[in-house]
Amino acid sequence: MGATAERPPRLRGPKLPDEPCAPAPERTWGWAVQLYALRSRDSWGVGDFADLKRFARWSRKAGASLILLNPLGAQTPTLPYQPSPYYAST
Template sequence: MGAVTDAPPGRRRPRLSDDPCSPAPRRSWGWAVQLYALRSRESWGVGDLADLRRFARWSRKAGASTVLLNPLGAQNPTFPYQPSPYFASSR
């Protein structure tokens, strides 16, 4: 039950209603993935955007509403250069 007031300040009298004041939040779920972890027979074994597209379509059919993906940025051109799976330039 939600309480709604329509009296001026200092003279509030709650009015009770069986109708909800706002709709219940819609529950959703999704995946958190690393692009390099998505693999298919068509990719080079490290995941690519075509693999991501297939995964997103599969996820949507499974009922997911979100696919969280880490940033796909190139490494900064500074030294020391350290290879990392998080940088597209070092894969």
């Protein structure tokens, strides 16, 4: 590469295409929800997967492309536990 103590090697990166590889995706939208906030009479007002399914179908009909759901799994089972609204166990 012609490197010396005074001159570092010349590096050449990949050549970028002249035109974009793919068109930019269309903008989408969706919901950020907490499962316990999806309430119905069928779930006694606490929210469950049946409510999530109903909400997802309704959202899709309204044009939403995604649903961001709060974490549902338990935290790492190690001590000390730290309370957090993001853990299902607190």
